[in-house]
Amino acid sequence: GESVGLHLPxxxxxxxxxSIINCAYSNSxxxxxxxxxxxxxxxxxxxxDIRSNMDKRQGQRVTVLLNxxxxxxxxxxxxxxxxxSAVYFCAENAASGGSYIPTFGRGTSLIVHP
Amino acid sequence: DTEVTQTPxxxxxxxxNKKSLKCEQHMGHRAMYWYKQKAKKxxxxxxxYSYEKLSINESxxxxxxxxxxxxxxxxxxxxxxxxEDSALYLCASSQYREQPxxxxxxxxxxxx
Numbered sequence: 381g382e383s384v385g386l387h388l389p390x391x392x393x394x395x396x397x398x399s400i401i402n403c404a405y406s407n408s409x410x411x412x413x414x415x416x417x418x419x420x421x422x423x424x425x426x427x428x429d430i431r432s433n434m435d436k437r438q439g440q441r442v443t444v445l446l447n448x449x450x451x452x453x454x455x456x457x458x459x460x461x462x463x464x465s466a467v468y469f470c471a472e473n474a475a476s477g478g479s480y481i482p483t484f485g486r487g488t489s490l491i492v493h494p
Numbered sequence: 495d496t497e498v499t500q501t502p503x504x505x506x507x508x509x510x511n512k513k514s515l516k517c518e519q520h521m522g523h524r525a526m527y528w529y530k531q532k533a534k535k536x537x538x539x540x541x542x543y544s545y546e547k548l549s550i551n552e553s554x555x556x557x558x559x560x561x562x563x564x565x566x567x568x569x570x571x572x573x574x575x576x577x578e579d580s581a582l583y584l585c586a587s588s589q590y591r592e593q594p595x596x597x598x599x600x601x602x603x604x605x606x
Contacts, residue, residue: 411592412592414594414595416597421599422599422600423498423584423586423597423598423599423600424537424584424586424595424597425597426594426595426596429594431592469536469537473592480525480590480592481539481542481550482527482539482595483539484536484537484538485536486535486536487534487535487536
C-alpha cells in the first residue's frame with residue numbers, strides 16, 4: 381500500500397545550526413500534512429501543518445516546505461537547540477470512504493549536540 | 495501538560511486478563527483515535543471515532559474492542575492479548591479532518 385517515508389533515520393547537528401528533516405509521501409490524494417515532535421516518554425506533539433494548496437508555511441523557528449510535484453515535505457528548524465532533540469514524524473492525511481485517514485512516516489531522530 | 499489524558503500510564507497484564515485503557519479530552523473535539531506504537535516505530539492507526547461512531551477499524555484483531563461512551567471519552571477494552579501486543583497505546587483527538595491531532599502521553603502496556 382502507499383505510505384509516508386523518511387530519507388534519514390538519524391540527524392546529528394550542533395547547537396545553533398539549522399536542521400532540515402525530509403519526508404517523502406506517495407499518496408497523491410493526501411491533502412493535509414503535519415509535522416510532530418515526540419520526546420521520550422511522551423506522545424507526539426504538533427509542530428506545524430500545511431495544506432496542499434500551499435508550498436510553504438512558517439512558524440516560530442520552524443518552516444515547512446511542500447513540493448507536490450515530487451511528493452516531498454521538509455521541516456526546517458532554525459538555530460537548533462538541545463531541547464529540539466526528539467523524534468520527528470511527518471503525517472499525511474487523505475480522505476477515504478468518507479473518513480480522513482492519518483498515516484505517519486517512519487520518523488527521524490534529531491540529536492542536538494551542545 | 496497534555497490536554498488528552500490517558501490512564502493508566504503503565505499496565506502489566508497476563509494473556510488471560512481483561513483490562514481497559516481510558517482516554518479523556520475536554521476540547522470539544524469530535525474525532526478520537528487509538529494508535530499502537532512499538533519502540534522506534536511510528537504510531538499505527540487502530541481505530542477512528544467520528545461523532546461517537548466508529549468510522550475506521552484498521553483490521554485490528556477482535557481482542558481489542560473500542561468504545562466511545564460520549565464525546566469526551568474513549569475506551570479500549572483488552573482481552574486475551576498476546577505478548578506481541580506489548581506497546582505504547584496512544585489516544586488522540588482532533589476537531590476533525592484538516593486539523594492536527596492532540597495526543598495523550600500513552601499507556602505503556604506489557605503482556606506477560
